[in-house]
Amino acid sequence: MIETENLIRRFGNVTAVDGLTLTIAEGEVFGLLGPNGAGKTTTIRMLAGLIGKTSGDAWVAGCRVGDPATARELRGLVGLMPEEAGLYPDLSAARTLDFYGRLYQVKRDTRAERAERLLTMLDLWDRRDTRVRTFSKGMKQRLTIARALINDPPVLFLDEPTANLDPEGAKTVRDFLLQLKEEKRTILLNTHQLTEAERVCDRVGIMHTRLIAVGTPDELRGAASQQATAIQLAVVSDAVVAAARGVSSARHADVAVKGSTITVAVDKPERDNPELVKAIVAAGGEIQFVTALVPTLEETYLKLLGSEKDEQDDKNKKDLR
Amino acid sequence: MNWQNVATIARKDLAIMMTRRSLRIALVVLPLGLAVLFSQIIAHGNFTADELPQWLNAFLFFFMIYTGALPATIASYSMVGEKVERSLEPLLATPASDGEILLGKALAALTLPLLAMWAGMVTLMALCDAFTHATLGYLYFPNWMAAVTVFAVAPLLATMAVAFSVLVSARVSEVRTAQQLGGLAAVPGIGLYVGLVSGAFSLDLASLGVMCGVLAVIDIALALAARATFHREEILTRWA
Numbered sequence: 001m002i003e004t005e006n007l008i009r010r011f012g013n014v015t016a017v018d019g020l021t022l023t024i025a026e027g028e029v030f031g032l033l034g035p036n037g038a039g040k041t042t043t044i045r046m047l048a049g050l051i052g053k054t055s056g057d058a059w060v061a062g063c064r065v066g067d068p069a070t071a072r073e074l075r076g077l078v079g080l081m082p083e084e085a086g087l088y089p090d091l092s093a094a095r096t097l098d099f100y101g102r103l104y105q106v107k108r109d110t111r112a113e114r115a116e117r118l119l120t121m122l123d124l125w126d127r128r129d130t131r132v133r134t135f136s137k138g139m140k141q142r143l144t145i146a147r148a149l150i151n152d153p154p155v156l157f158l159d160e161p162t163a164n165l166d167p168e169g170a171k172t173v174r175d176f177l178l179q180l181k182e183e184k185r186t187i188l189l190n191t192h193q194l195t196e197a198e199r200v201c202d203r204v205g206i207m208h209t210r211l212i213a214v215g216t217p218d219e220l221r222g223a224a225s226q227q228a229t230a231i232q233l234a235v236v237s238d239a240v241v242a243a244a245r246g247v248s249s250a251r252h253a254d255v256a257v258k259g260s261t262i263t264v265a266v267d268k269p270e271r272d273n274p275e276l277v278k279a280i281v282a283a284g285g286e287i288q289f290v291t292a293l294v295p296t297l298e299e300t301y302l303k304l305l306g307s308e309k310d311e312q313d314d315k316n317k318k319d320l321r
Numbered sequence: 322m323n324w325q326n327v328a329t330i331a332r333k334d335l336a337i338m339m340t341r342r343s344l345r346i347a348l349v350v351l352p353l354g355l356a357v358l359f360s361q362i363i364a365h366g367n368f369t370a371d372e373l374p375q376w377l378n379a380f381l382f383f384f385m386i387y388t389g390a391l392p393a394t395i396a397s398y399s400m401v402g403e404k405v406e407r408s409l410e411p412l413l414a415t416p417a418s419d420g421e422i423l424l425g426k427a428l429a430a431l432t433l434p435l436l437a438m439w440a441g442m443v444t445l446m447a448l449c450d451a452f453t454h455a456t457l458g459y460l461y462f463p464n465w466m467a468a469v470t471v472f473a474v475a476p477l478l479a480t481m482a483v484a485f486s487v488l489v490s491a492r493v494s495e496v497r498t499a500q501q502l503g504g505l506a507a508v509p510g511i512g513l514y515v516g517l518v519s520g521a522f523s524l525d526l527a528s529l530g531v532m533c534g535v536l537a538v539i540d541i542a543l544a545l546a547a548r549a550t551f552h553r554e555e556i557l558t559r560w561a
Contacts, residue, residue: 011558048414051554072416080414084407090340091333102329103415131340147411 001026001155001186002047007056009042016042018210019056024203026154027184029177031191031201033301039209040190041083044157047188049074061155061186076104079148083159083190085140089133093124093143096132097150104151111150118146122176138169145176156180156187162196174200194297204297206304213304221300228254228293229273232261234286243283247276263293322424326417330425331432334399338433344395348433352388352441359384360448370456377449377461378470378524379517384445385475386510391434393482393503399430400490401499413553423487423551430483435476442471469529477536482506484543488550509539 002024009017017039024030032040045051047060049071058065063074087096094115101111119125122142132140141161148156161177162170170193177200180187191197197204198217205214213220221227233240236257244264245255254265266272269292280287295303338344359380368376403409403426412422446462453461485506486499493499513532515521522528 045557050410050413051557072418075414076416078414080411082407082410082414084410086406086408086411088333088337088406088408090337095336099329099333100411100415103326103412103417105325105416144411 001028002030002058002060002188004047004058005056007043007046007058008054009039009046009051010054015209017046020207020211022205022211022214024186024188026186028203029181029187029189029201031189031197031204032207033191033194033197033204034207035192035305038207040207041159043207044080044159044188044190048078048080048157050080076151077153078155078157079151079153081144081148081156081158081161083163085144087132087135087140087143087147090131092129092131093119093135093146094128096143097146100147101150106151114150114152115146118149121179122146123172136169138165138172141165141169141173142176145173149180154186156185157190158187159190160192161189162191162193170196194301198297206301208305212307217297220304221295221297227267227269227295228263228265229269229276230261230263230289230291230293231276231280231285231287232289232291233280234260234288236260236262237284239283240280240285243279243285244276247272247279260288323417323421326421327425327428330412330417330422331429334426334429335432337402338395338398338429341398344398344433347391347394348437351391352384352437353444355384355387356441356445356448359445360452363449364452368456370458373453373457374461375524377453378466380449381442381445381462381467381470382474382517382524383514384442385438385470385478386507386514388434388438388441389475389478389482389510390504390507391437392430392479393486393506394500395434396427396430396483396486397490397496397499397503399426400487401493401496404490405496409556413556419551419553420548423548427480427483427487427547430486431476431479435479438475438479439471442467442475465526466524466529469526469533473533474529474536477533477540478510480540481509481536481543484540484547487547488543509536 002022004020004022007017007020008015020039020043022030032043034040042051046053047058047065049060049065053066060074061077063070063077065074091099097115097118098111101115106114115128116125119128122145124139124142124146127135127139132143135143145158145161148158158177162173165173174196177187177189181200189197189201201217203214203216204220206212206220231244236259241255241257241262244262247264256263264276266276273290273292277287277290363373363376363380366376403412413419417425446467450460450462482503486503489502489505490499493502517524
């Protein structure tokens, strides 16, 4: 549904998006993670047909991005929720949706029906005739989602949909995103909220002008971070530590002891843990608990970004020499 | 060009404008206030029957120049207002083309001030007729001079103000600054005023025709420049 090939966008000397190659399948929710200035918004703007590309290729819903012949069609097939709500404070919620519905050539009856459904689902129906000026941040954010859906687009671009929302507002938006996921819409979601990406996205990409890593949250965690198993014992003896080290030594020498718990680095918990438990029991260890220490997406994200920055620094130093 | 999109955008802008009290007041008070003021000057000016036609034409012309500031004010609200509210991005994300958006906004910025100008001019002419009928022995308005002023010069002057405001809006990010700079659109009008007062030209159908021609050329040039400025990519990457 969305495909990019070595997509590049430069602003003067600054490269905002550097060789983005990505495929997002129909019905997939793809999260783009990255710090400010990573090129996430530029990517969305390019794919939504708002700004051009410097080079590379991209297709969205069968339309070639940047082709003037299909630009109007492309914009009609996508729904965009920009980072800034960009609502008209002096229009009511219903009038706002009616205005955008008209621009998307949605027929009058369908427009009214869809506006009612969206406003009801997003808990704004009772306030449909109230001016947006009086809305809370959360209400405005929900209205921007409704606006992005008024043309019933197969592809949705959401730029920081829960930014600056209180936990309750963020939850409402997140629940709605899950609902959209069930409707099998293709969604590209830019976010800083790693928990949100983890809960909503089928796959995530970590971006820092270029795509550093892509995968399911589990794949990324596994690929970028060392997994570990914590074993709590009645008593930690030297024999138990040696046994654990024996199991892990072929792969990692990382065994840490803290109080009555030893933490052992493992490559594949499902393969290594049974062996580890057997070895400890054989060494006379009395196991109380075994816990898999799975790194969070946040740890993975920070680690990958850290490596990327180190690489960039090295490259810059070489360039300076 | 999808005219339905143009009309949708114009209607939305008009609806927003009508919610602004200050704009509503400006649209009513300025034209009607000037119409009453100018007609009172005519009524109490002790002009002779020979002098009156010249003064009546001049006051109608001055009226048009004074109220010419209205379209620039409204256009500034329309363009820079979108910038301030960050509402251009979702608007540009719709299938509406740049030209349709620009034309819709320009039409909205033109419609209300032009209607207000026309309403004020009709009021001025009616009041002047009422006050001068006894002296002249006939109703001076309507006449061809007035028709050209109202239906040709006034729209051309208003169009110039709107196109100029679009150009100004691309460079500034505050409504007030846009309005102040948009005031420069009144310079040609002031030039005409000075020319008329100093006797550089006289108000007759021929000079109004020349004026229309010059204004039309300026309008086309400014409209083309505004169209070139109002470009999706430019707006999103440089207007902010």
